[in-house]
C-alpha cells in the first residue's frame with residue numbers, strides 16, 4: 694500500500710513526546726522522512742531511534758524554537774540528510790497556568806518566545822526550502838483557547854499566543870499561497886499528554902470527570918487523534934485547504 698506521505702520530508706518541532714511524537718510517528722509510518730526537533734535531547738533521540746528501528750526514516754536535531762540559529766540547523770538537516778522539505782509542523786509549546794494577575798513579565802515573554810516567535814521563526818526559516826520543493830504544507834498548532842479563553846483564564850499568556858498563531862497562520866496562507874505552500878492552524882481541545890497533565894487537565898477523580906463532561910464526546914482526546922488531522926493537512930488529500938482553522942476538540946468549543 695502506498696503511504697499518504699510517500700516521498701515527502703517533514704519537520705516536526707516538539708517531537709520528543711506528546712502530540713509531536715505522535716505526529717512524527719504517523720508521518721514516518723505514511724512514508725515521510727521525518728526530522729524531529731526538541732529541547733529534550735535524550736527523549737527526542739529515543740523517539741527517532743525507535744522510528745528507524747521500525748523501518749522509518751528519521752533524524753533528531755536539537756531545536757529550541759525560540760532560536761533562529763537552531764531553526765537554520767534543523768532545516769539544514771532536512772535538506773542535507775533527506776534532500777529537501779515538504780512539510781512543517783510547528784507543534785512545540787509551553788503552557789504555564791497563570792492568569793493575567795499572576796503572570797510575571799519574564800514568564801509572559803518566555804511563553805511568547807516559544808509559542809509565538811517559535812512559530813514565526815519556523816515558518817520564516819522553512820520557507821526557502823518549501824519554495825524550492827515546489828509546494829508545501831505548514832501546520833501550526835494553536836488551541837481551542839484561541840476561541841474560548843481557556844478554563845477560567847488560567848493560562849493568559851498561553852491563550853494570547855494561541856490567538857496570535859491563529860491570526861499569523863491566515864496571513865501566512867495569503868503570503869505563501871502563490872508558492873503553492875498551504876498554511877493551516879489546528880485547535881486541539883484537551884489532549885492526554887504530559888502538558889495537559891501538568892496543566893491540571895486529564896487528572897483522576899471528580900475534576901477529570903467534570904472536565905470531560907464539558908465536551909459532547911465526554912472525554913479528552915489522544916495524541917493520535919490529533920496526529921490523524923495533522924497527517925491529513927500535510928498530505929495532498931488536503932490540496933485545496935489553506936488558511937483554515939481545524940478544530941479537534943471533541944466538541945469542547947461548541948459552548
Ligand SMILES: NC(=O)c1ccc[n+]([C@@H]2O[C@H](COP(=O)([O-])OP(=O)(O)OC[C@H]3O[C@@H](n4cnc5c(N)ncnc54)[C@H](O)[C@@H]3O)[C@@H](O)[C@H]2O)c1
Pocket residue numbers: 706707708709710711712713730731732733756757758759783784785786787788807834835836837880881882883884885886887888889894
Ligand atoms: N495537550 C493539550 O491539551 C493541548 C491542547 C491544545 C493545544 N496544545 C498544543 O499542542 C502542542 C503540543 O503539546 P503537548 O500537549 O504534546 O505538550 P507536551 O508538553 O507533552 O509536548 C511539548 C513538546 O514541546 C517541547 N518544547 C517545549 N519548549 C520547546 C522549545 N523551546 N523548543 C523546542 N521544543 C520545545 C517539549 O520538550 C515537548 O517535547 C503545544 O503547542 C500545545 O500548546 C496542547
